[in-house]
Amino acid sequence: MNLTLNHVSHRYSDMQVLDDISLHxxxxxxxxxxxxxxxxxxxxxxxxxxxEQPTSGEILQIGEPPEGCLNPLTFVFxxxxxxxxxxxxxxxxxxxxxxxLGRAENNxxxxxxxxxxxxxxxxxxxxxxxxxxxxxxVAIARALAVKPAVMLLDEPLxxxxxxxxxxxxxxxxxxxxxxxxxxxxxxxxxxxAVRLGHRIAVLSRRPGRVRELIDIDIPLKDRHMTHPELExxxxxxxxxxxxxxxxxxxxxxxx
Amino acid sequence: xxxxxxNVPYRGGGFSPVAKRGAGFVVFLVLLALAEWGTRSGWINxxxxxxxxxxxxxxxxxxxxxxxxxxxxxxxxRLVVGSVMGISAGISVGVMIGLFSxxxxxxxxLVAAIFPIPKIALLPLFVIWFGxxxxxxxxxxxxxxxxxxxVATYGAVDNVDRTLVRMGQSFGLSWSSIVRKIILPGxxxxxxxxxxxxxxxxxxxxxxxxxxxxxxxxxxxxxxxGSLYDLERLFAGVLIxxxxxxxxxxxxxxxxxxxxxxRN
Numbered sequence: 001m002n003l004t005l006n007h008v009s010h011r012y013s014d015m016q017v018l019d020d021i022s023l024h025x026x027x028x029x030x031x032x033x034x035x036x037x038x039x040x041x042x043x044x045x046x047x048x049x050x051x052e053q054p055t056s057g058e059i060l061q062i063g064e065p066p067e068g069c070l071n072p073l074t075f076v077f078x079x080x081x082x083x084x085x086x087x088x089x090x091x092x093x094x095x096x097x098x099x100x101l102g103r104a105e106n107n108x109x110x111x112x113x114x115x116x117x118x119x120x121x122x123x124x125x126x127x128x129x130x131x132x133x134x135x136x137x138v139a140i141a142r143a144l145a146v147k148p149a150v151m152l153l154d155e156p157l158x159x160x161x162x163x164x165x166x167x168x169x170x171x172x173x174x175x176x177x178x179x180x181x182x183x184x185x186x187x188x189x190x191x192x193a194v195r196l197g198h199r200i201a202v203l204s205r206r207p208g209r210v211r212e213l214i215d216i217d218i219p220l221k222d223r224h225m226t227h228p229e230l231e232x233x234x235x236x237x238x239x240x241x242x243x244x245x246x247x248x249x250x251x252x253x254x255x
Numbered sequence: 256x257x258x259x260x261x262n263v264p265y266r267g268g269g270f271s272p273v274a275k276r277g278a279g280f281v282v283f284l285v286l287l288a289l290a291e292w293g294t295r296s297g298w299i300n301x302x303x304x305x306x307x308x309x310x311x312x313x314x315x316x317x318x319x320x321x322x323x324x325x326x327x328x329x330x331x332x333r334l335v336v337g338s339v340m341g342i343s344a345g346i347s348v349g350v351m352i353g354l355f356s357x358x359x360x361x362x363x364x365l366v367a368a369i370f371p372i373p374k375i376a377l378l379p380l381f382v383i384w385f386g387x388x389x390x391x392x393x394x395x396x397x398x399x400x401x402x403x404x405x406v407a408t409y410g411a412v413d414n415v416d417r418t419l420v421r422m423g424q425s426f427g428l429s430w431s432s433i434v435r436k437i438i439l440p441g442x443x444x445x446x447x448x449x450x451x452x453x454x455x456x457x458x459x460x461x462x463x464x465x466x467x468x469x470x471x472x473x474x475x476x477x478x479x480x481g482s483l484y485d486l487e488r489l490f491a492g493v494l495i496x497x498x499x500x501x502x503x504x505x506x507x508x509x510x511x512x513x514x515x516x517x518r519n
Contacts, residue, residue, distance in 0.1 A: 049425055051421060051424065051425060070427075071425075071426050071427050073425075074425070074426065075422070075425040075426075077418065077422060079418060081418050081419055081421070081422035083419060083436070083437065083440070083441075084517050084518070085440050085441075085515075085517040086517075094423075094426075094428075094436060095426040095428070097432070097436075098427070098428055098429055098432050126517050128517070128518075142426075146426060
């Protein structure tokens with residue numbers, strides 16, 4: 001299933017947040033969206049996921065979601081959004097219960113996604129007992145459980161420390177290598193963008209416009225922390241963003 | 256390195272209450288002992304404060320004569336029936352206010368208008384509406400627990416983390432699943448702490464209602480003792496009430512422990 005955005009603009013009352021965004025998201029690839037804080041990256045993701053409606057323009061799903069897909073557009077949130085009163089298993093089960101698959105099938109799916117995120121031993125733990133990285137793995141397991149056609153990742157690693165972030169990035173690459181999911185990955189971290197993106201969309205500061213689209217041809221599994229080409233690319237991205245970030249930083253908040 | 260080395264002064268600590276077992280009990284005992292000693296030595300006049308041991312003797316007597324249960328049973332029934340009615344109605348209305356904008360806009364002013372009315376003032380009216388016997392007492396306690404429960408409940412629903420609701424929507428959960436599995440469990444801590452206030456108000460109203468017309472009941476017992484200036488019996492009745500308060504608050508505490516064990 002491909003996604004296409006045609007001239008999407010969005011405004012909150014009198015504030016223009018996104019301006020004329022057109023993007024194509026092909027199946028099986030990860031698109032990273034980067035931009036200075038407040039440029040409307042997360043808004044863009046909520047628009048794509050149908051949690052908000054664009055003021056103008058259209059967002060199209062092209063083609064049918066794959067067989068067995070329970071929730072085509074599935075989010076992974078920055079703050080994990082786990083129910084604190086449910087165990088790890090029950091948190092994953094939450095998103096399956098409405099589909100009436102039967103208990104055996106539910107358990108099979110839960111076992112499978114917990115194994116894929118290496119959480120099998122923590123099924124009965126409560127979220128408060130888990131570290132930030134583990135919580136985000138639970139959220140990823142929950143997202144995998146509904147067999148999404150597109151994963152919408154909203155700064156999924158931003159609430160984690162640098163070491164955990166590195167580990168989870170490797171996990172994400174592994175997951176993608178095993179099953180080539182389509183992803184839209186919003187981040188303000190350039191290192192994450194060059195590690196995980198097949199294509200990077202650089203947004204300007206508010207109102208967000210696509211400043212540049214960059215394709216990276218290096219396969220995900222060959223990208224490492226100190227890959228020379230990636231470092232060059234990261235520097236280039238920073239040069240693109242520096243001015244915007246400085247200007248965005250100096251803007252007064254509209255509250 | 257200077258040679259007059261000393262420890263960095265410690266400035267942290269405090270401002271974090273720690274449970275100290277038995278401290279409350281000691282305060283209680285000291286006060287009782289003081290009253291006992293004061294009344295025995297004549298330092299406190301027997302007309303101003305009964306001797307604690309006499310109050311104890313009255314309680315024992317009350318127990319042995321079987322009258323204790325005769326007074327407690329109707330009181331407990333009234334409290335349970337009235338507050339179950341008030342609290343369950345209050346939770347349902349509170350959840351509705353939390354969920355529907357029209358209900359909120361329509362009912363919040365009404366609740367704000369009813370909340371500060373001293374419900375005891377309405378008792379004569381309730382007697383006409385619901386009859387002189389149990390009906391009016393149930394209604395008084397129900398109305399008294401109803402409004403604080405509503406306020407606590409919709410506050411609790413409002414405070415449920417909206418990112419969890421968005422998460423539910425993003426996974427395509429049905430409206431009723433979101434309410435049952437996200438909103439209600441998320442509001443439970445706030446609802447339960449509101450329950451403490453509601454039940455305490457229920458006990459106050461119970462006694463007020465019984466003072467205005469009941470043959471048996473702790474309130475009636477206290478009123479009788481008061482009009483005869485029988486301080487021992489008056490204090491015995493008050494003691495039963497505060498035990499009732501402690502017991503209900505403990506029961507709610509247990510409920511919180513069981514239902515909210517996911518919190519720290």
